Amino acid sequence: MLQQTRVAAVIPYYQRFLERFPTPAALAAAEEPELLAMWAGLGYYSRARNLQKAAALVAETFPSDYAALLELPGVGTYTAAAVASIAFDQPHAAVDGNVRRVVARLTNDGLVDAGRVADELLDSKQPGRWNQAVMELGATVCLPREPxxxxxxxxxxxxARLAGTQNELPLKRKKPEAEYLEKTLLIIRSKGRLLLVPGVRVAGFWDLPEPFKGVRVGAKLGEFKHTITHRHYRFLVFEGVASRIPADGCWFEEEDLGKLPLSTTAKKALRVRV
Ligand code: SF4
Structure with a gap:
């Protein structure tokens, strides 16, 4: 949950999640719509799916070595090394952004292979404590700005301190260029039901349809803005009347929408006013 997400934003999700899924087995048994609904708002939904797949694999026995941890869905070298070293005392350097920054400054080298240097520096007798110490050094002392x-x-x-270059390291990564897009969403109702289609921006969620063959676009209901990573959308929301619906479209009772994994864009569109 913490990947790319602030701790303060995660805490209420984490608590609700643990209440509903107190064991790996409970999480493994969850239906995907409920799982995604519990995750809604955190973004990067592949993390939720991977967490569920990993829960199924660890429900019986939790893997205790680095290579087996790395096999779990959603677990990369950082997580595998952190768990292997902290929980099982195995000598693997955990390299997160904090550690990368510390290593770049210690070596005064913006292009350094941080994983290799961190492995060389690792105290193999106390790898868990060592990893936590370096991460903590980066988080509390060797700060991104003004260490x-x-x-x-x-x-x-x-x-870097000797050379006076600590504020120039690590080298900044280039961010992807911002994209500005305009899309149309249609609110199509019939007999107390709403037409939804599988979401194209976030898989596993239902969304409002965009214009399709067999729909008559009616009055404009409003518009809103929504950003996903570097994509900045302007959504125009119209009423629509469908003479036939897309093959993957489904009608849902409006009173049941609260139980569905409904995309944020659909939720925003249903609240717009001209
Ligand atoms: S806090 Fe300063 S001295 Fe310490 S590792 Fe970072 S840059 Fe070097």
Whole structure:
């Protein structure tokens, strides 16, 4: 849940999630619509699906070595190394953004292979404590901007501090260019039901349809803006009347919408006013 997401935003989700799925077996048994509804708002839904797949695999026995942890869906080298070292004392350096920053500054090298250096520096007798110490150093002392070098316990070994380049490291990654897109969403109702289609922006969620063959676009109901990573959308919302519906479309009773994994864009569209 914490990947790309602030801790403060995650806490209520985490608590609700653990209440509803207190064990890996409970999570593994959940229906996907409920799982996605519990995750709605956190984004990056593949994480929820991977977490569920991993829960099914660890429900019986939790893997205790790095290679087996790495086999779990959604688990990459950082998570596998953190769990293997902290829970099972195995000598693997956990390299997150904090560690990458510390290593780039210690070596005064913006292009350094942080994983290799972190593995070389690792205290193999206490790998879990070592990993937590380096991560904590990055999170609390070797800050992205204005690192607290005066208070740093490794200052005398730090090449960037000696060279006075600590504020220039690590090198900034180029962000993807912003895209601005305009889309139309249609609110099509019939006999107390609403037409929905499988979402194209976020898989596993239902969304309002865009114009399709067999629909007459009616009055404009309003518009709203929505951003997904670097894509900035302007959604125009219209009424529609369908003489036939798309093959993957489904009618849903409006009173049941609360139980569905409904996309954020559909929720926003249903609230718009001209
Ligand atoms: S001396 Fe400064 S730049 Fe170097 S590791 Fe410590 S806090 Fe980071």
């Amino acid at each position: 607290l070098c005066e208070a740093c316990p490794v200052a005398k070994w730090c090449a």
